[in-house]
Amino acid sequence: MQADPVVIIGALSYFVVIMAIGWYSRKAALNASDYYVAGRKVGPVVNGSALASTYFSPASFLGLPAFIFLLGYPFWWALVGIVAGMPVASLLTAAPLRKYAPTSFTDYYADRYETKWMRLVAGIPTIIGGFAYVTLSIVGTALFMLAILKFNFTVSVIISAIIVFLYIYWGGMVSTTFSTAFQGLMMTLASVVGALYILSHYGGFSGLAEATMSVSPNFFNLPYVNEKPSSALMGMWTGIVGFYFTWHYGFSAMPYTVVRFFTAQDIKSARRSVFWAVFFGGLTYIGLIIIGTGARVLIEQLHPLMQAQGVTDAVSLLKHMKNLYGVGAASVNDYSMIAAMEALKSPFLMAIICAGGLAIAMSTAAGWTMVLNVLLGRDLLGKVFGSKWPEEKPVQATRVMTTVVLVLCTLISFNPPALVLDISGAAFIVILCSVGPPLILGIWWEKANTTGAMVNIIVMTVLSTFSWMYANAALGSAHWFFLSQKGGIVTPHQFYWVFVGFIFFILICLVSKPNSPEVIKKYSLDLRPDA
Amino acid sequence: MFNRMPKVFWGAMALIYGWFLLFFIIEITVKGFPLTKFLGMPACFLYNAIIGVWILNLIVAVLLNRSEEKREERTAALASTKGVE
Numbered sequence: 001m002q003a004d005p006v007v008i009i010g011a012l013s014y015f016v017v018i019m020a021i022g023w024y025s026r027k028a029a030l031n032a033s034d035y036y037v038a039g040r041k042v043g044p045v046v047n048g049s050a051l052a053s054t055y056f057s058p059a060s061f062l063g064l065p066a067f068i069f070l071l072g073y074p075f076w077w078a079l080v081g082i083v084a085g086m087p088v089a090s091l092l093t094a095a096p097l098r099k100y101a102p103t104s105f106t107d108y109y110a111d112r113y114e115t116k117w118m119r120l121v122a123g124i125p126t127i128i129g130g131f132a133y134v135t136l137s138i139v140g141t142a143l144f145m146l147a148i149l150k151f152n153f154t155v156s157v158i159i160s161a162i163i164v165f166l167y168i169y170w171g172g173m174v175s176t177t178f179s180t181a182f183q184g185l186m187m188t189l190a191s192v193v194g195a196l197y198i199l200s201h202y203g204g205f206s207g208l209a210e211a212t213m214s215v216s217p218n219f220f221n222l223p224y225v226n227e228k229p230s231s232a233l234m235g236m237w238t239g240i241v242g243f244y245f246t247w248h249y250g251f252s253a254m255p256y257t258v259v260r261f262f263t264a265q266d267i268k269s270a271r272r273s274v275f276w277a278v279f280f281g282g283l284t285y286i287g288l289i290i291i292g293t294g295a296r297v298l299i300e301q302l303h304p305l306m307q308a309q310g311v312t313d314a315v316s317l318l319k320h321m322k323n324l325y326g327v328g329a330a331s332v333n334d335y336s337m338i339a340a341m342e343a344l345k346s347p348f349l350m351a352i353i354c355a356g357g358l359a360i361a362m363s364t365a366a367g368w369t370m371v372l373n374v375l376l377g378r379d380l381l382g383k384v385f386g387s388k389w390p391e392e393k394p395v396q397a398t399r400v401m402t403t404v405v406l407v408l409c410t411l412i413s414f415n416p417p418a419l420v421l422d423i424s425g426a427a428f429i430v431i432l433c434s435v436g437p438p439l440i441l442g443i444w445w446e447k448a449n450t451t452g453a454m455v456n457i458i459v460m461t462v463l464s465t466f467s468w469m470y471a472n473a474a475l476g477s478a479h480w481f482f483l484s485q486k487g488g489i490v491t492p493h494q495f496y497w498v499f500v501g502f503i504f505f506i507l508i509c510l511v512s513k514p515n516s517p518e519v520i521k522k523y524s525l526d527l528r529p530d531a
Numbered sequence: 532m533f534n535r536m537p538k539v540f541w542g543a544m545a546l547i548y549g550w551f552l553l554f555f556i557i558e559i560t561v562k563g564f565p566l567t568k569f570l571g572m573p574a575c576f577l578y579n580a581i582i583g584v585w586i587l588n589l590i591v592a593v594l595l596n597r598s599e600e601k602r603e604e605r606t607a608a609l610a611s612t613k614g615v616e
Contacts (some may be wrong), residue, residue: 035569073565073575076575076579076580077551077579077583078582079584080551080584081551082572083585083588084547084551084582084583084587084588084591086545086588086592087547087588087591088544088594089542089591090545090592090596091536091537091540091595091599092540095599139552147536157594195565204572205573205576206568206571206572208571209566209573209576220563220566220573220575222558222559222565223559224559224560225558225559225560225561225562225564226562233548237559240555241555244551268600268603269599271595271599272596274592274596275589278585278588278589278592279589282535282584282585282586282588282589283585285584285585286580286581286584286585289579289580289584290580332550376577392612442532444532444533444534444536445532445533447532447545448533480610528534528535528536529535529536529599529602530535530549530602530606
C-alpha cells in the first residue's frame with residue numbers, strides 16, 4: 001500500500017489551519033492567567049467543542065471502535081455511559097468549580113483540605129493518569145501518521161512526538177482552546193462522514209446489521225439469553241455494567257476536563273459548555289458505533305491486504321500489518337478503525353478521518369500536557385517546594401516541563417503496554433477512585449476532611465494500580481477480577497474501585513476530625529447553588 | 532450530603548440510569564431484542580446509539596441548564612426586590 005497524495009494534502013491542510021490559529025492567538029498567551037486558563041474568556045460553544053475534543057482521545061476515536069470490533073454489540077453501552085456522564089458534570093462539578101475559579105486542578109485540594117501537601121498527594125494519581133494519556137495520544141497520532149505516510153511505526157512515533165511538542169510549545173491554553181475547538185469540529189465531522197460512508201455502502205442500518213452478522217454471527221448476542229455471548233468478556237452482566245461505569249464519572253472529575261471548566265466566562269457559560277460538549281461528543285460517538293460495528297465486515301470484504309499471503313480474516317490482517325509496519329505490542333488492534341476506513345478505498349474519506357484522528361490525538365495530548373505542566377511546575381515546584389521560577393517565568397517553566405513529559409512518554413510509546421482504550425481505562429479508574437471522592441464530596445459534603453482525602457488517595461491509588469496491573473499481567477487481561485481467574489468474574493478495568501473509593505472516603509471522614517468551619521463555608525457551602 | 536443539590540439533578544440521574552437499566556434488563560431477558568425492527572431499523576440503533584448516546588443526554592443537558600438559569604433569575608429578582616425595599 002502506497003501513501004496517497006490526497007490523504008497527505010488533507011493532513012497538511014489540517015496542520016495549516018492549526019498553525020494559523022496558533023499564530024493568530026499567540027499574542028493572547030503572554031501572561032500567566034492567559035497561559036493557564038485562557039484569561040477565563042472562552043464562550044460556551046467554543047469551550048464545549050474544546051471540552052469534547054479534549055475529553056475524547058485516541059482511546060475514543062481508535063479504541064472504542066476497536067473494542068466494538070473485538071467485543072461486539074454489548075460494548076455499545078460503554079459509549080452510552082461515557083456521554084451520559086457529561087450532563088451529570090454540569091451541576092456536580094462544572095458550576096461549583098467555575099464559581100470557585102482556581103488556576104490548577106490541585107488548587108481545590110490544597111484549599112479545601114487546608115494543606116499544601118494535598119497538591120503532592122493529589123498529584124500522584126494525576127501524574128500516573130497524565131503520563132498514560134500523553135503516551136496513548138502519541139501512539140494514536142503515530143497510527144494516523146502511519147495511515148497517512150505508510151512509514152514504519154517507530155518513525156511515525158518520532159514524527160508524532162515532534163508534532164505534538166511543537167503544537168504545545170506554540171502557546172498555552174489560549175491557543176490550545178481555540179485550536180482544540182476546531183479539532184472538536186474536525187473529529188465530529190470525521191466520525192459522521194465515516195459513518196455515512198458505511199451506511200451508504202450497506203444501504204442503511206438494517207443492511208449494516210445483516211452484513212455484520214454475516215461475518216460475526218454472535219455480534220449482537222447478549223449474556224443469559226444467547227447460548228454464546230458476543231465475547232467472553234461480555235458473558236456476565238458485570239461486563240456490560242462495568243464498561244458503562246469505567247469512564248462514566250470521568251467528565252466530572254478527570255483533571256483534563258475539569259480545567260476546561262476554569263476557562264469558561266462564568267458559571268452559566270460553564271454549564272452551557274457541557275451542553276455543546278454533549279452535542280459534538282454524542283454525534284461523534286454515534287459515528288464511532290457505526291464504524292466499530294462495520295469494521296470487521298469492511299476489512300474482510302474490501303481491504304486490499306486481504307489478498308496478502310496468510311491473511312484469512314480481519315485479525316490476521318491486523319497481525320500482517322503489525323509485521324509490515326513494526327507496530328508495537330497490542331496497539332495494532334487499535335488500527336482496526338483505520339483499516340475499516342482504508343477498506344472503503346476513498347482518499348477523500350481517509351483525508352477527513354486522518355485529519356479528525358490527528359485532531360483528537362493532538363488535543364488530548366495538549367490538554368493533558370498542560371495539566372502535567374501546571375502540576376509539576378507551578379503546583380509542585382512552586383507552591384509545595386517554594387521555587388519562584390514557575391511564577392516568574394510561567395511560559396519557560398511549562399515549556400521545560402513539556403519537554404520532560406513528552407520525551408518520557410515518547411519512549412513508552414515505542415512499545416505501548418496495552419490497547420489505547422485499556423491504557424485510558426486504567427488511567428480513569430486510578431484517578432476516579434482516588435482523587436474523585438475528595439473532589440466531588442469536598443464540594444457536596446461538609447464532613448469531607450483532610451485525613452479522609454489523604455488516606456483515600458494513597459490507599460486507592462495503590463489498590464487500583466496494583467489490581468489492574470496484576471490482572472493484566474497474571475490473568476492476561478485487566479478485565480478479569482484480579483482475585484479471580486481467567487474466564488472467571490468479569491470486572492472491566494477493576495471498575496468497582498470507583499464505588500469502593502467513595503464508601504471508603506466516607507467511612508474515614510466519619511471517624512476523623514472535620515476541617516475548619518471557615519474552610520467548609522468557603523470551599524463547600526458557598527460553591528453550591530443558592531449560596 | 533448533597534444538601535442544596537437541585538432536585539432536577541436527581542430527576543436527570545433517574546432518567547439516565549433508568550434508560551440504561553430498562554433496556555439492559557430487556558436485552559438480557561428477551562432473546563434477539565436488539566435486532567427487533569422498529570421504524571424500519573434494528574431497534575438497538577435507535578434506543579442505544581441515537582437516543583441513548585445523544586438525544587437523551589442533550590435533553591438532560593437542556594433540562595439542567597434551563598432549570599438552573601430560571602432558578603438564578605428568580606434568586607436575582609428576589610435579591611433586587613429586597614434591595615429596593
